[in-house]
Amino acid sequence: MTEVPLFRDGERCGQSKGVSNMTHDEPPSGGFSTPVGSRRTFFHWITLAAAGVVGLGLAFPLVGTLVSPAFSRRRREWVDVGGVEELPAGRPTQLDHVTTVRDGWLEAKSQKAVWAVKQAQGEVKVFSPICTHLGCGYRWDETEKKFLCPCHGSAYDINGQVLGGPAPRPLDVLPSKVEGGRLLVMYQDFKSGLSKSVEV
Ligand code: FES
Incomplete structure (x- = not known):
């Protein structure tokens, strides 16, 4: 049985010449932009943090209003x-x-x-x-x-x-x-x- 080489002249075996090897995770040549996946994660956490701050801002007065009478003196x-x-x-x-x-x-x-x-x-x-x-x-x-x-x-x-x-x-x-x-x-x-x- 003949052994098929995995690589030939820097190309993956089976790929035709002229097809780029660049994957979606690699930045375009000459560019410095943030990878798409990382950017999405970043905005996801920013949104969560902002929602958390707004939620706490609304929750504290509400909880205080509900609980404070129970601790207030006669x-x-x-x-x-x-x-x-x-x-x-x-x-x-x-x-x-x-x-x-x-x-x-x-x-x-x-x-x-x-x-x-x-x-x-x-x-x-x-x-x-x-x-x-x-x-x-x-x-x-x-x-x-x-x-x-x-x-x-x-x-x-x-x-x-x-x-x-x-x-x-x-x-x-x-x-x-x-x-x-x-x-x-x-x-x-x-x-x-x-x-x-x-x-x-
Ligand atoms: S209750 Fe005892 S004297 Fe008034």
Whole structure:
């Protein structure tokens, strides 16, 4: 059997003369352009990177909007509890109102009461309605001129200072302000039994 040479005069065996040996991956003679396959890959990655940047730019605010309420602290609102003019000076008045508390995704409305004391000069102080001992509700006794708690006998003066009983601290003062003649209060709950006010 006769052995057929693979190459003859620099040509692949079987190719006719005059046919170029240049493949598609080789640059044209004398040119410096990027190979077609590499260029396509380059633009592919650039497109992916740009899409990624745009996607992240849109995703971060969206995720933040969805997740942030779950981590946010309990939020309360100012509530109009009545006109200041209607409050008698020097005599505590119980004011009932509905307050809204937002805790993460939860929103709850509840009926609350506060004690407002208008001073002779017109300044108003607002107290939490909860006894600082163990959390009972107290009342103003007009005869004794004291706030009295029925549970264990704590007593407070008109400024909320402890007069007697096991109460460990004065009555808790709530944030309040007057706007347009209206008394606005931000209701808060505090831990009982502590010597200092600590919000729940
Ligand atoms: S809860 Fe008021 S005195 Fe105990």
